Amino acid sequence: MYIKTISFSPKLVRDNIPEIMRQNGQEPLGCIAETDAEYAKFLHEKLLEEADEFFTPLNTHQNQLEELADIMEIIYAIGKFYGLSVDDVERVRKEKLEKNGGFNQRFILSGRRLTQP
Numbered sequence: 001m002y003i004k005t006i007s008f009s010p011k012l013v014r015d016n017i018p019e020i021m022r023q024n025g026q027e028p029l030g031c032i033a034e035t036d037a038e039y040a041k042f043l044h045e046k047l048l049e050e051a052d053e054f055f056t057p058l059n060t061h062q063n064q065l066e067e068l069a070d071i072m073e074i075i076y077a078i079g080k081f082y083g084l085s086v087d088d089v090e091r092v093r094k095e096k097l098e099k100n101g102g103f104n105q106r107f108i109l110s111g112r113r114l115t116q117p
Helices: 017-023 036-054 061-081 086-100
Strands: none
Touching (some): 036 061
């Protein structure tokens, strides 16, 4: 017998979450993304959700570790969906780091002035 149904906006969850819910006496309600377009939409939304959670004010160090791990997992899923290997992404990341640098200097670009030759 179910006491209450709780509804919320649909979101992509990790593969084991429905089974974990069942083990905790909950019935997961939802569906499998049927099309590539639908799955891509939910991957995008999940990436934004996890990034927002990482930057939540007063997040503890442990929470930040977990949220960053979630961000990395969703990035791996996005790469797999689009046929991009982790090794290729890492190679291009290193190439861009060598060519353009990282984000450590904290420079915020707000425009540019063109000079006449």
